[in-house]
Amino acid sequence: MNALRMKTRLAACARKTTFALALGTAMVAAPAMASTFKLQSTTVILEEKEGRSSFNVTNTGNEPILLLTKVEDLDDANFAGNILITPAVTRIDPGQSQIVNFSLKKGVTTNREHMLKASFEGVTQRAESGMKMPLRQQIGFIVQPKSVPVVPKPWEDLRISKKDGKVEIANTGKHVVRLGPAITLQPSGVVVPLANAYIMPGDSVMADPQGQAVGTEVQITPMSRYGFVQAPAVLTVSQ
Numbered sequence: 001m002n003a004l005r006m007k008t009r010l011a012a013c014a015r016k017t018t019f020a021l022a023l024g025t026a027m028v029a030a031p032a033m034a035s036t037f038k039l040q041s042t043t044v045i046l047e048e049k050e051g052r053s054s055f056n057v058t059n060t061g062n063e064p065i066l067l068l069t070k071v072e073d074l075d076d077a078n079f080a081g082n083i084l085i086t087p088a089v090t091r092i093d094p095g096q097s098q099i100v101n102f103s104l105k106k107g108v109t110t111n112r113e114h115m116l117k118a119s120f121e122g123v124t125q126r127a128e129s130g131m132k133m134p135l136r137q138q139i140g141f142i143v144q145p146k147s148v149p150v151v152p153k154p155w156e157d158l159r160i161s162k163k164d165g166k167v168e169i170a171n172t173g174k175h176v177v178r179l180g181p182a183i184t185l186q187p188s189g190v191v192v193p194l195a196n197a198y199i200m201p202g203d204s205v206m207a208d209p210q211g212q213a214v215g216t217e218v219q220i221t222p223m224s225r226y227g228f229v230q231a232p233a234v235l236t237v238s239q
Helices: 002-016 018-024
Strands: 037-039 043-047 052-059 065-073 083-086 089-092 097-104 114-125 132-144 158-163 166-171 177-179 182-186 191-193 204-207 217-220 233-238
Touching: 037 114, 037 132, 043 052, 043 097, 052 089, 052 114, 065 083, 065 097, 089 097, 166 182
Parallel strands: 043 132, 158 233
Antiparallel strands: 037 052, 052 097, 065 089, 065 114, 083 097, 114 132, 158 166, 166 204, 182 191, 182 217, 217 233
16 A cells, blocks of 8 residues: 555655656757757756856747747746847747747846756747747756866765655755656665656755655656766665
8 A cells, every 4th residue: 555655645746746747858848849949968067167058949940930038037046037148039930940049137246156047938920820829848947157267076965864864865965966757765676756857946845755665765767967867876864
């Protein structure tokens, strides 16, 4: 019964965190086959030392599209307001590409990574009906501080502990940690879903094993900064 309950919870979590998974890979709000534009990559990286990042979007369809681009916060840091987008709205003809520039506002600095959500919405038109059909792709957007070097394994800054029968995963570093949608308790093998596929610097998340023993170790599925799955990592649970 407990195994069935955990499987049901995991499935529900996967449905609820579709965007979180998207930030681990890439998310297309509309069906992938319906998308008429291609993004340069699965993540936008804006380095503070450069102050600007250029991102290419290509219209792979047969009709012109009106591309609307925006950046949104994933936490309460309100950092998205520091990002300027040029052009925020533009037309792209079939087979053509458009460079979208993301810039930090003058004077803005940061001492930790920020992850935001970049949204690209293309509005096209069906000739037979004249109806406009919006298609949206949403991907991760990472702001890389000048004072914080890129590291290959940011998840090594995670600290795992037990708290009131739950698993607390704390990010003690200055990098965003991107993860798969669930953790596995060791040695029991119990799979516990996560609410988000990322942990911001200084933040922590709680995973509820629903009465199952937390155990001594936790296996995570790290993701690269571009959202690609890395080899599983096992972290010790502090007592």
